[in-house]
Amino acid sequence: MASGEKFDCIVVGAGPAGTTCAYTLAKAGLSVVLLERGEAPGSKNVMGGILYSTILNKVIPNFWEEAPVERRVVKKVFSVLSADSELQMGMRFENFNKPPFNNTFTVLRGKFDAWYAKKAEEAGVMILNQAVVDKVITEGKKAVGVKTRLEDGDLFADMIVVAEGVGSLLAERLGLRERHVPEHMVTCCKEVIALPKEVIEERFNIEGEEGVSLEYFGGSVKGMVGSAFLYTNKETISVGIGVSTRDLKYNKLTPNDLIENFKEHPSIRRLVKSGKLLEYSAHMIPEFGYDHLPKLTMDGLILAGDAAGFVNMNPMFHEGSNLAMASGLYAAETIIEAKKKNDFSEGGLAGYRKRLEDSFVFKDLKRYKGISNFATKHPEFFKEYPELLVELAEDFFTVSETPKGKSRMAVIKKGLKRVNLLKLAIGMNRARKVMF
Ligand SMILES: Cc1cc2nc3c(=O)[nH]c(=O)nc-3n(C[C@H](O)[C@H](O)[C@H](O)COP(=O)(O)OP(=O)(O)OC[C@H]3O[C@@H](n4cnc5c(N)ncnc54)[C@H](O)[C@@H]3O)c2cc1C
Numbered sequence: 001m002a003s004g005e006k007f008d009c010i011v012v013g014a015g016p017a018g019t020t021c022a023y024t025l026a027k028a029g030l031s032v033v034l035l036e037r038g039e040a041p042g043s044k045n046v047m048g049g050i051l052y053s054t055i056l057n058k059v060i061p062n063f064w065e066e067a068p069v070e071r072r073v074v075k076k077v078f079s080v081l082s083a084d085s086e087l088q089m090g091m092r093f094e095n096f097n098k099p100p101f102n103n104t105f106t107v108l109r110g111k112f113d114a115w116y117a118k119k120a121e122e123a124g125v126m127i128l129n130q131a132v133v134d135k136v137i138t139e140g141k142k143a144v145g146v147k148t149r150l151e152d153g154d155l156f157a158d159m160i161v162v163a164e165g166v167g168s169l170l171a172e173r174l175g176l177r178e179r180h181v182p183e184h185m186v187t188c189c190k191e192v193i194a195l196p197k198e199v200i201e202e203r204f205n206i207e208g209e210e211g212v213s214l215e216y217f218g219g220s221v222k223g224m225v226g227s228a229f230l231y232t233n234k235e236t237i238s239v240g241i242g243v244s245t246r247d248l249k250y251n252k253l254t255p256n257d258l259i260e261n262f263k264e265h266p267s268i269r270r271l272v273k274s275g276k277l278l279e280y281s282a283h284m285i286p287e288f289g290y291d292h293l294p295k296l297t298m299d300g301l302i303l304a305g306d307a308a309g310f311v312n313m314n315p316m317f318h319e320g321s322n323l324a325m326a327s328g329l330y331a332a333e334t335i336i337e338a339k340k341k342n343d344f345s346e347g348g349l350a351g352y353r354k355r356l357e358d359s360f361v362f363k364d365l366k367r368y369k370g371i372s373n374f375a376t377k378h379p380e381f382f383k384e385y386p387e388l389l390v391e392l393a394e395d396f397f398t399v400s401e402t403p404k405g406k407s408r409m410a411v412i413k414k415g416l417k418r419v420n421l422l423k424l425a426i427g428m429n430r431a432r433k434v435m436f
Contacts, residue, residue, distance in 0.1 A: 007031045007126075007157040009335055010146055012133045012170065014041035016321050017305025018163030019116045020059055020328030021335075026124035028336045033155060034120060035131040035148060037164075042113025045165075046190055046283035049231045049238040050213055051112065052322035053103040055329055060119060064101065068111040070233035071211025072101035075204070078316070079267070081219035082390035086267040097210065103322075106211045106231045106238070108192065136160055136170050136301065142344075143174075143301035158344050159335050160301045163328060166284045168307035176303060177294030182245040184292060184309075184372070186226065186285040189255035190240030193275035197235050203271060204232050215315065218386025220262050224251060225375040225382050227315050228262045230271060239263065239272060242285060242318075244375065255282055285320065287313045290362070290369035297349045302331045312364050313371045314435060323361050330355035370434035378427045388418055 011022045014036035022034040038044035050073065056063050064072075074097050077090040096102040121127050128150065137145040137154060145156035162170050166185075171177045195203075204212045211232045220228035226243030241258045248255070263272050288294070288309035296303050304310075305324035312319040334352040338344050356362045375382070395411050402410075 007033050007155065008339065009033075009159040009161060010035065010155055010157040011161045011163060012146065013162070013164035013305070013307070014038075014113060014117050014120075014127065015045055015163060015165055015305060015324060016056075016113075016116070017307070017324035017328040017331075018161065019113070019120050020055065020325040021161050021163060021304060021332045022125045022328075023059060023116075023120040023123050024329055024332035025335060026120060028332070029124075030336070030339065031126075032124070033126045033128060033157075034117070035133055035146070035155075036117075036127065036129050037132040038129065040114055040129055041117035041127070042110040045109040045113055046188070046281040047107075047109050047321065048188075048190060048229050048240055048242075048318060049106045049108065049233065050318065050321070051105045051107045052317075052319050053100070053105060053325075055322055055325040057100055057103060059325070059329060062099070064099075064105065066115075068115050069105040069107050070236075071106045071206075072096065072209055073104040073106060073213050073231075074102075074210045075206065075212035077212065077214040079214065079216045079220075080386045080389055081216050081265060081267065082387045083219050084266055085390050085394060086265075087390050087393050104213075106213070106233050108233060108236070108238075133164070133170065136162070136174055138174075142299035158300065159338070161304055161328075161331050161335075162301065162307050163304045163324075163331075164307050166286045166306040168303070171294055171303055171307055174298065174301070176296075176298065177309075180284075180286075182249055183376075184286065184288050185245040186242045186287055187245045187248050187255055187282070188240060188242040188285055189259050189280070189282040190238060191259065191277055192233075192236050192238055192279040193272055194236050194278050195275045199274075200232050200235070200237065206232065215318075216262070216268075217315070218382065218390070219265070221258050222251070222253070222261065223379075223383030223387070224248065224253075225379065228258075229318070230268070236278060237272065237275065239268075245284070285311055287311060287372055289313065289372050290365040293365070296356075297346050297352055299345050302334065302349060302352055304328050304331045310361055310365065312368060314364075314368045315371075316435070319364075323364075326359055326361050327356065330359070330361075368434065370430075374430055374434045378430065380423075381427060381431065384418075385424075388415065 008030035075092045079088045135147040214230040216228040224247040228241040231238045286309040304327040310323040
């Protein structure tokens with residue numbers, strides 16, 4: 001490749017957004033270079049591990065037959081923890097055991113991203129690893145290329161897609177978004193812990209390719225705004241926490257303190273017991289919310305995936321992968337359209353926003369845009385209420401010679417003493433509006 005070579009499109013970042021975009025463009029016959037700062041796609045990537053795949057299944061139908069997915073999630077468990085106890089709601093759906101497996105798979109990003117990038121390469125994408133992009137080159141108001149740390153230096157294209165994930169300094173330097181603030185960020189850390197396959201299946205009551213996702217609220221992150229998770233892979237489990245960066249700072253705790261505390265909880269200790277730590281990583285999740293999205297396009301450039309803040313903040317889903325892939329796909333479709341018209345201006349790229357608006361991406365972002373504000377205004381839903389709920393359940397089921405009617409009344413009285421009913425009703429109503 002010669003310095004100054006011109007492509008139809010340069011995609012920055014080989015995560016789910018960038019690779020989906022590059023793959024789709026190459027399939028349509030456009031010349032594409034995909035630049036990844038890591039040694040290989042996936043080497044720098046962190047994700048809890050649930051790949052939501054409605055979009056991937058459109059891009060590569062029945063991808064699970066060849067992709068290195070770990071397990072299909074047939075069981076979902078939601079738990080509220082207090083300091084030492086747990087209240088759990090679990091579900092298992094046999095339909096999720098049949099194709100397309102509810103489009104919910106556990107994956108390890110190191111393996112998955114490498115496979116996906118290989119598919120893009122086979123489709124004609126030129127992939128350059130260890131290619132850090134430092135700057136988007138502009139001519140007037142138009143993006144025309146990128147400055148890389150590669151020997152060959154600058155690359156040029158009709159279109160640049162910035163899919164470099166949450167940090168996205170390129171977007172900030174271009175003035176497309178403001179500097180990140182702790183209020184809009186979640187700090188995460190994750191461990192991959194090895195356990196024999198048979199132990200995982202027995203411990204989590206699953207068999208064959210089946211997998212389980214467990215989400216923990218309340219005491220899992222010491223009552224801060226956030227949650228913890230545990231997902232089963234073939235021969236490992238992914239364990240992690242995600243917590244409001246603002247809360248973490250305020251409480252002067254580190255992600256490492258939280259994950260260690262979580263793993264020592266009596267309910268979790270026995271799930272991770274005798275496992276061997278293979279990987280530890282820390283990362284951020286953008287939770288800008290619909291009202292704080294960046295500017296998504298400029299002449300010759302599109303922002304996609306986490307770089308644009310496309311993450312569903314609802315803690316029941318933690319869905320970023322599918323939104324990243326959807327935005328990568330819509331970016332590619334918009335660029336194909338722009339190429340036909342030979343119009344790469346911001347106006348010529350208006351189809352990108354339209355596609356996002358017509359899809360689940362913006363509909364979900366709009367639907368759940370109030371979650372962050374709710375969490376700030378109602379910290380009791382993360383600490384006091386979960387603790388009380390577990391305590392009342394324990395009281396209710398504690399066996400004694402007190403007549404059941406009397407012990408039930410004692411539980412109700414205790415609840416009423418500790419909770420302001422009006423505040424609870426207002427909070428529940430707001431929670432219903434922003435979460436469901
Ligand atoms: C702990 C954790 C748990 C999560 N759990 C889930 C989950 O279970 N399910 C889910 O759907 N989502 C989850 N997410 C969110 C999900 O990981 C992201 O939404 C998704 O990865 C976004 O994809 P992306 O392609 O936009 O960015 P990324 O996956 O971050 O990919 C960006 C790529 O760009 C590269 N890059 C960055 N800067 C440059 C540069 N300057 N030059 C060249 N390359 C660059 C990076 O190395 C990386 O490969 C989780 C996130 C975290 C942190």
